[in-house]
Amino acid sequence: MRFIIQRDRLVQSVQDVMRAITSRTTIPILTGIKIMVTEEGVTLTGSDSDISIESFIPKEEDGNEIVEVIESGGIVLQARFFNDIIKKLPTDLVEIQVSNHLQTIIRSGQSEFNLNGLDPDEYPHLPQITEGNMFSIANDLFKTIVRQTVFAVSTSETRPILTGVNWQVENDKLTCVATDSYRLAMRKIQIETNNPAEYNIVIPGKSLSELSKILDDSKETVDIVITDNQVLFKSKNLLFLSRLLEGNYPNTSQLIPTHNKTEMIIDTKEFLQSIDRASLLARDGQNNVVKLSTLENNHIEISSNTPEIGKVIEQLKSKSIEGEDLKISFSPKYMMEALKVLEGTEMNIKFTGAMSPFIIQPTNDDSILQLILPVRTY
Amino acid sequence: MRFIIQRDRLVQSVQDVMRAITSRTTIPILTGIKIMVTEEGVTLTGSDSDISIESFIPKEEDGNEIVEVIESGGIVLQARFFNDIIKKLPTDLVEIQVSNHLQTIIRSGQSEFNLNGLDPDEYPHLPQITEGNMFSIANDLFKTIVRQTVFAVSTSETRPILTGVNWQVENDKLTCVATDSYRLAMRKIQIETNNPAEYNIVIPGKSLSELSKILDDSKETVDIVITDNQVLFKSKNLLFLSRLLEGNYPNTSQLIPTHNKTEMIIDTKEFLQSIDRASLLARDGQNNVVKLSTLENNHIEISSNTPEIGKVIEQLKSKSIEGEDLKISFSPKYMMEALKVLEGTEMNIKFTGAMSPFIIQPTNDDSILQLILPVRTY
Numbered sequence: 001m002r003f004i005i006q007r008d009r010l011v012q013s014v015q016d017v018m019r020a021i022t023s024r025t026t027i028p029i030l031t032g033i034k035i036m037v038t039e040e041g042v043t044l045t046g047s048d049s050d051i052s053i054e055s056f057i058p059k060e061e062d063g064n065e066i067v068e069v070i071e072s073g074g075i076v077l078q079a080r081f082f083n084d085i086i087k088k089l090p091t092d093l094v095e096i097q098v099s100n101h102l103q104t105i106i107r108s109g110q111s112e113f114n115l116n117g118l119d120p121d122e123y124p125h126l127p128q129i130t131e132g133n134m135f136s137i138a139n140d141l142f143k144t145i146v147r148q149t150v151f152a153v154s155t156s157e158t159r160p161i162l163t164g165v166n167w168q169v170e171n172d173k174l175t176c177v178a179t180d181s182y183r184l185a186m187r188k189i190q191i192e193t194n195n196p197a198e199y200n201i202v203i204p205g206k207s208l209s210e211l212s213k214i215l216d217d218s219k220e221t222v223d224i225v226i227t228d229n230q231v232l233f234k235s236k237n238l239l240f241l242s243r244l245l246e247g248n249y250p251n252t253s254q255l256i257p258t259h260n261k262t263e264m265i266i267d268t269k270e271f272l273q274s275i276d277r278a279s280l281l282a283r284d285g286q287n288n289v290v291k292l293s294t295l296e297n298n299h300i301e302i303s304s305n306t307p308e309i310g311k312v313i314e315q316l317k318s319k320s321i322e323g324e325d326l327k328i329s330f331s332p333k334y335m336m337e338a339l340k341v342l343e344g345t346e347m348n349i350k351f352t353g354a355m356s357p358f359i360i361q362p363t364n365d366d367s368i369l370q371l372i373l374p375v376r377t378y
Numbered sequence: 379m380r381f382i383i384q385r386d387r388l389v390q391s392v393q394d395v396m397r398a399i400t401s402r403t404t405i406p407i408l409t410g411i412k413i414m415v416t417e418e419g420v421t422l423t424g425s426d427s428d429i430s431i432e433s434f435i436p437k438e439e440d441g442n443e444i445v446e447v448i449e450s451g452g453i454v455l456q457a458r459f460f461n462d463i464i465k466k467l468p469t470d471l472v473e474i475q476v477s478n479h480l481q482t483i484i485r486s487g488q489s490e491f492n493l494n495g496l497d498p499d500e501y502p503h504l505p506q507i508t509e510g511n512m513f514s515i516a517n518d519l520f521k522t523i524v525r526q527t528v529f530a531v532s533t534s535e536t537r538p539i540l541t542g543v544n545w546q547v548e549n550d551k552l553t554c555v556a557t558d559s560y561r562l563a564m565r566k567i568q569i570e571t572n573n574p575a576e577y578n579i580v581i582p583g584k585s586l587s588e589l590s591k592i593l594d595d596s597k598e599t600v601d602i603v604i605t606d607n608q609v610l611f612k613s614k615n616l617l618f619l620s621r622l623l624e625g626n627y628p629n630t631s632q633l634i635p636t637h638n639k640t641e642m643i644i645d646t647k648e649f650l651q652s653i654d655r656a657s658l659l660a661r662d663g664q665n666n667v668v669k670l671s672t673l674e675n676n677h678i679e680i681s682s683n684t685p686e687i688g689k690v691i692e693q694l695k696s697k698s699i700e701g702e703d704l705k706i707s708f709s710p711k712y713m714m715e716a717l718k719v720l721e722g723t724e725m726n727i728k729f730t731g732a733m734s735p736f737i738i739q740p741t742n743d744d745s746i747l748q749l750i751l752p753v754r755t756y
Contacts, residue, residue: 084658115688277466310493
């Protein structure tokens with residue numbers, strides 16, 4: 001194996017596949033990056049068994065030569081060292097050559113590294129996925145729906161299924177739901193599919209977060225192929241394969257209240273900042289809660305109190321309040337996380353009493369829904 | 379106590395005095411910020427007993443009103459909460475008022491915080507320093523000399539005196555020396571004093587670092603007053619008081635070799651980058667060393683080797699090499715830290731054999747000197 005490559009392109013691709021690589025693997029070869037060189041270009045692979053990422057660097061792009069292939073072949077190199085080295089090489093071009101006994105030479109300017117490689121034949125084979133049924137989402141929309149749901153997954157392994165995001169595809173509609181059983185985030189979008197298949201899968205939250213970090217904001221799309229226990233995301237020069245979580249995701253639709261007792265419309269940013277301030281005196285408190293009370297004349301009061309430190313009270317004007325008077329307590333953390341992913345300057349909160357879950361949505365947009373369980377303090 | 383203040387100025391001053399405040403103090407009131415209000419303005423104080431910082435916010439500056447004093451007085455407020463709160467207040471003006479029983483109200487827009495304060499009379503008195511003998515250094519020069527020396531102080535408490543920087547004042551010259559006994563950093567500057575006093579003190583490295591972070595890059599100066607066990611730094615609206623380290627600082631002048639066997643001139647940046655690359659394969663090695671060897675034709679070779687990972691070799695052209703051939707090993711960390719604070723594009727390294735300390739200086743500038751002990755590997 002021997003090739004010369006533009007350093008910046010190599011650095012970018014290595015950083016992408018590094019997202020799948022962890023040093024805490026029980027399979028030593030998975031701490032490496034697999035590099036395969038063919039006449040077409042260079043393919044880099046990283047994997048931790050749960051997530052596998054393949055990044056392809058074509059020989060040529062838009063008429064510019066990116067890789068000069070001198071000899072095909074492959075090698076596995078320690079990911080951490082390889083990544084650190086190429087980032088610091090002195091010139092724009094890098095030559096990588098495998099000599100006998102897997103010894104790999106990395107040359108750039110007057111600098112020559114000699115790394116001990118591993119046999120690429122010993123690298124685990126990625127599962128093959130037949131690409132029959134698939135649907136596509138634009139990169140930026142994909143990143144948005146992930147951002148609007150993935151923060152609500154559970155971080156506890158007591159119910160592993162809740163560490164994933166539930167994706168349901170039905171009638172050209174994708175519904176994404178995440179919940180840690182204290183709050184729930186839901187986002188619906190229209191998709192275009194080439195088949196009428198229905199899916200109900202649970203994708204690990206970590207997989208969606210990592211893929212979001214790799215995808216650029218361009219107008220490219222992600223093609224999504226779902227199988228029994230894997231999901232494959234394909235973007236330009238990139239394959240991202242994740243295992244699915246096994247088990248039945250709870251039926252969350254019954255959690256969402258269908259009627260309400262108090263409804264208000266508030267400026268999203270003002271409300272977020274007010275909760276943020278109130279949380280300062282809530283974080284050390286026993287309950288870590290912020291209170292919301294309705295007042296006269298469409299005003300609401302946000303307050304919190306930690307006796308040993310102090311208390312905070314502030315009033316906000318809401319655009320409208322309808323229904324019963326209300327005093328309710330909730331976690332400022334859950335509220336702020338939900339508000340931060342809402343799109344739209346105004347939002348609608350619908351309460352069903354102080355003990356029941358309430359829902360938050362942008363006004364005039366029911367494709368996003370955030371649900372929070374209140375904290376009992378009265 | 380009651381006053382109205384521009385929020386940005388308050389935030390800046392609070393952040394400055396916060397640098398002296400630690401939550402790990404044994405004196406509970408020192409987790410607070412002391413706020414004293416007089417007809418002249420507002421004085422904030424933070425202290426951890428070792429370092430004390432006072433920041434003064436004048437009532438008026440350049441004709442603009444900064445503070446409106448309604449009633450003089452004082453209070454001590456929990457620093458962490460106070461700092462977090464004022465940063466997030468909704469409007470540009472903040473009103474702070476102490477009501478009965480040390481209860482303190484912070485108002486901004488529709489937001490009202492109520493904090494439990496402490497009695498300012500119970501806050502420790504700062505040592506008073508009579509300002510007889512002093513000298514001055516421009517802010518930017520002060521920050522430079524600190525940056526060029528403080529990285530070399532010891533981080534180990536086995537010889538506490540080495541955790542400080544030795545400042546010697548003699549004949550209008552200030553010499554700053556720091557060493558952890560493996561390397562040494564020295565910087566000399568001319569100063570102007572109003573007296574012929576001589577000083578030989580050791581200032582805790584932490585004090586110098588923190589003060590450097592507070593001083594702005596303006597053309598202001600720091601006035602320095604030295605007493606038996608304290609040093610006072612005065613800058614515009616700022617008092618920074620630090621205890622001195624007790625004990626005798628080792629006589630370091632005898633460590634610096636006065637003649638050499640090999641001398642070379644190298645491009646500072648090229649050399650730094652080369653050491654940086656070589657250090658990638660040195661960090662996990664048993665010795666954590668990089669080797670330097672002289673070659674023919676004014677070339678040098680930088681290399682390192684960790685058998686289980688790999689090795690790196692690269693050649694650099696030096697501008698000149700004089701004297702004996704040399705093979706020497708040293709810590710890449712110490713070398714890089716020394717090179718990063720050298721000013722000048724070219725530097726001079728003077729070696730006195732593979733087992734002796736060597737010195738690094740910018741060419742044509744002997745006001746800076748970096749000394750490193752080699753590592754024995756041959």
